[in-house]
Amino acid sequence: HxxxxxxxxxxxxxxxxxxxxxxxxxxxxxxxxxxxxxxxxxxxxxxxxxxxxxxxxxxxxxxxxxxxxxxxxxxxxxxxxxxxxxxxxxxxxxxxxxxxxxxxxxxxxxxxxxxHIYDHLDDKLPIFPSLRQLTLKSFTEYPAGMLHDISRQAPSLNGLSFALERPLAFLPLDLSRALDHESTQEPTVPPSLNQISVHHGIGQKDKENVWIRAAQRVMLENLSKVVEMDNRVKVVGLKQLHTYHEAKTRWLQDCDSR
Incomplete structure (x- = not known):
């Protein structure tokens, strides 16, 4: 068609x-x-x-x-x-x-x-059966149960990518729990998931903020422990995140290559 x-x-x-x-x-x-x-x-x-x-x-x-x-x-x-x-x-x-x-x-x-996530009921979550790649960029909140929801909504996910412009203290802990092979609890990542990328950086306005830089160091230390535990996790430094306008330009370029 x-x-x-x-x-x-x-x-x-x-x-x-x-x-x-x-x-x-x-x-x-x-x-x-x-x-x-x-x-x-x-x-x-x-x-x-x-x-x-x-x-x-x-x-x-x-x-x-x-x-x-x-x-x-x-x-x-x-x-x-x-x-x-x-x-x-x-x-x-x-x-x-x-x-x-x-x-x-x-x-x-x-x-x-x-x-910004409102409360929801698990049985009403929309399902994306064909979703293979999910990228979440420039968010500063960490919704409770995020990895659990992603696992339920995207059961065939292969790649999960986070692009952070501020440190998220709960992300390493959530990843550690989700990837804990010795846990007796139900896995909270899809079995098909073979790569998790965490792209980290600090926005230009926050580079001189001592507290944010300290939080960044702690997050990276904890992420390094997750990487040691599971080689599917990759941590990559970012010089700068794309602005919204740059994101559109990049998307248009990708369209030309399809």
Whole structure:
């Protein structure tokens, strides 16, 4: 079948809404997207000023999040039968470490941005049976049970990559527990997983922060112990993480090589 919309890049909430409207006007047989890049990062929550003004601003912010999340899910539902790769840059909260819509053919997923996860029920987690490569970039929160959720949602995962711009103290501990071969508990990584990469660095603004640098050293020391325990884990230093704009440029270059 012809893929009319082979590779699509959408930047900004307005263009996201326009793309959703376009998909709604064409037949289902024409909504055949294989590779999708979406960037919907919004500025931080408004700072407090006058109470009444702040209340209006924060309500607008929450409404934007709710609306944008709904539009994103609408798009993913429309193209879920054919979507194979997804690069999502977002700070919109979601109910899953991965996206909230099951994508049966998706084999590569990159999520770039904060990791705001709402509470969810395990039996309602969307499943991604074809997912082989998962990359999580530039997140500073570490959701409880992240590796457990990934294992449940991506049972055929081969490669898992973290790109950190700040140290995450809980990551080495979670990896150690998940990869503990002597544990009597159920494994919390997919049996198919053969590579875990941790790319670490410190953002330009934080390089002079003594506490962050100390936390980085501790994290790397603990990660080195995990590497000794399991050779599937690789730790790689980063000079600089891609900005959101650079991520789009890199994605477009990858599209040309497909």
């Amino acid at each position: 012809e893929f009319k919309l082979q590779s699509i890049a959408v930047v900004g909430a307005r263009r996201l809404e326009a793309f959703a409207s376009y998909l709604a006007t064409i037949p289902a047989t024409s909504r055949r997207v294989r590779h999708l890049f979406i960037s919907i990062i919004r500025d931080r929550t408004p700072r407090k000023s006058k109470c009444r003004l702040f209340k209006h601003r924060i309500c607008d912010f929450w409404e934007h999040e709710r609306r944008t999340s709904g539009i994103l899910n609408q798009i993913l539902k429309c193209i879920s039968p054919t979507l194979e790769t997804l690069h999502l840059i977002s700070n919109i909260p979601r109910t899953s470490v991965l996206v909230s819509i099951p994508l049966p053919r998706l084999y590569s997923l990159t999520i770039h941005g904060p990791m």
